[in-house]
Amino acid sequence: GxxxxxxxSWVICKSGTSVKIECRSLDFQATTMFWYRxxxxxxxxxxxxxxxxxKATYEQGVEKDKFLINxxxxxxxxxxxxxxxxxxxxxxxxxxxxxxxNTDTQYFGPGTRLTVL
Amino acid sequence: xxxxxxxxxxxNVPEGATVAFNCTYSNSASxxxxxxxxxxxxxxxxxxxxxxxxxxxxxxxxxxxxASQYISLLIRxxxxxxxxxxxxxxxxxxxxxxxxxxxxxxxxx
Numbered sequence: 001g002x003x004x005x006x007x008x009s010w011v012i013c014k015s016g017t018s019v020k021i022e023c024r025s026l027d028f029q030a031t032t033m034f035w036y037r038x039x040x041x042x043x044x045x046x047x048x049x050x051x052x053x054x055k056a057t058y059e060q061g062v063e064k065d066k067f068l069i070n071x072x073x074x075x076x077x078x079x080x081x082x083x084x085x086x087x088x089x090x091x092x093x094x095x096x097x098x099x100x101x102n103t104d105t106q107y108f109g110p111g112t113r114l115t116v117l
Numbered sequence: 118x119x120x121x122x123x124x125x126x127x128x129n130v131p132e133g134a135t136v137a138f139n140c141t142y143s144n145s146a147s148x149x150x151x152x153x154x155x156x157x158x159x160x161x162x163x164x165x166x167x168x169x170x171x172x173x174x175x176x177x178x179x180x181x182x183x184a185s186q187y188i189s190l191l192i193r194x195x196x197x198x199x200x201x202x203x204x205x206x207x208x209x210x211x212x213x214x215x216x217x218x219x220x221x222x223x224x225x226x
Contacts (some may be wrong), residue, residue: 043216
C-alpha cells in the first residue's frame with residue numbers, strides 16, 4: 001500500500017514555542033492531506049483538510065492562526081503548532097489521499113506525539 | 118447525537134471465540150464505510166472496506182445495512198494479536214472521514 005511518513009515521531013517542547021510537523025507521501029502524489037488530532041481514549045478528530053496549492057479548510061473550533069498548515073507540494077504538508085501550550089499536547093496524525101492511491105482510501109502517517117511542558 | 122456511534126467496550130473475549138461489533142451512522146448520504154484497527158499509541162490502519170454486498174477477508178467479515186444505517190464487523194477464531202481498538206468510519210460526499218470513538222477488544226488466552 002501507499003506510504004505516508006511523519007516527522008518527528010515525538011516532540012517535547014516548552015510552553016510558548018512553535019512546533020512543525022511534516023507529513024510526506026513517499027510513493028504517491030497526495031492531492032489532499034488531512035490533519036487529525038487524537039486525545040487519549042478519544043476518537044480521531046479532523047482538524048483541517050488541505051489541498052495542494054490552496055488554503056486549508058479548518059474544522060469548526062480549530063484556530064487557523066494557531067495551527068498553520070502548508071501544503072506546498074504534492075508530497076509534503078506541514079502543520080505548525082504556534083505558541084504551543086500544555087493543552088495542545090496530543091497525538092497528531094496526518095493522512096493523504098492522492099492520484100495513484102485509491103481515491104476512497106486515506107493512508108495514514110505514523111503520527112507525532114506532542115508533549116508541551 | 119454522534120454521527121458515528123460505537124460501543125466503546127471493552128469486549129473481553131477468549132482466544133478462539135467469535136466476536137462482532139456494530140456501528141451506527143446518522144448521515145444517510147454517507148458513501149463509503151471502513152473498519153480501521155488502532156493499536157495503543159499507534160496510527161489507525163485500514164482493516165477493510167465495507168461494501169453493500171458484504172466483504173470477507175480471512176477471519177474478518179464486514180457487513181453494511183443501509184436501511185438500518187449500521188455496519189458490522191465479525192472476527193472469527195480470534196487471536197491474541199486481534200486485541201486492539203476497532204474504529205468504524207463513514208466517508209461523506211466530500212471524501213471526509215467521520216470517525217467513531219472505537220471499540221476496544223481484548224482477547225484473553
